[in-house]
Amino acid sequence: MVLIPISLLQFVSLQQLIETVFIFCFIRKTGKKKDHNDLQASFNIIRVGKYYRLINYGETYTFEALEIISNDDCIVKSIDTLEKFQLSDLVKFGKGADFDFEEI
Numbered sequence: 001m002v003l004i005p006i007s008l009l010q011f012v013s014l015q016q017l018i019e020t021v022f023i024f025c026f027i028r029k030t031g032k033k034k035d036h037n038d039l040q041a042s043f044n045i046i047r048v049g050k051y052y053r054l055i056n057y058g059e060t061y062t063f064e065a066l067e068i069i070s071n072d073d074c075i076v077k078s079i080d081t082l083e084k085f086q087l088s089d090l091v092k093f094g095k096g097a098d099f100d101f102e103e104i
Contacts (some may be wrong), residue, residue, distance in 0.1 A: 057096040
C-alpha cells in the first residue's frame with residue numbers, strides 16, 4: 001500500500017496530480033529520481049532524419065524518422081533490419097512499464 005502525502009491534494013488539475021503520483025511511486029520503487037522531461041516524451045517531438053531508440057515491453061527498436069504522417073505518427077526505417085513501418089505499430093498494444101523513448 002502506498003500512502004500519498006496530503007500535500008498532493010493541493011494540485012489544480014487531475015493531470016498534474018497523476019504525474020506527481022507517478023513520479024512519487026517511481027522514486028519509491030527504484031530509489032532514484034527520473035528526469036521529469038522523460039515523462040513528457042511524446043512522438044510529436046520527432047524530426048525527419050534524426051535517429052531514435054524506443055524500448056517497450058522488453059523490445060528495443062532503433063530507427064530513423066523518414067516522413068511525418070500526422071502529429072502522433074510517422075514512417076520510420078529500422079537501423080537493424082532496414083524495414084520501413086509506422087511508429088504507431090510499436091505502441092499499438094500500449095506502453096509497458098519499461099517504456100523509454102529517446103533521440104540517439
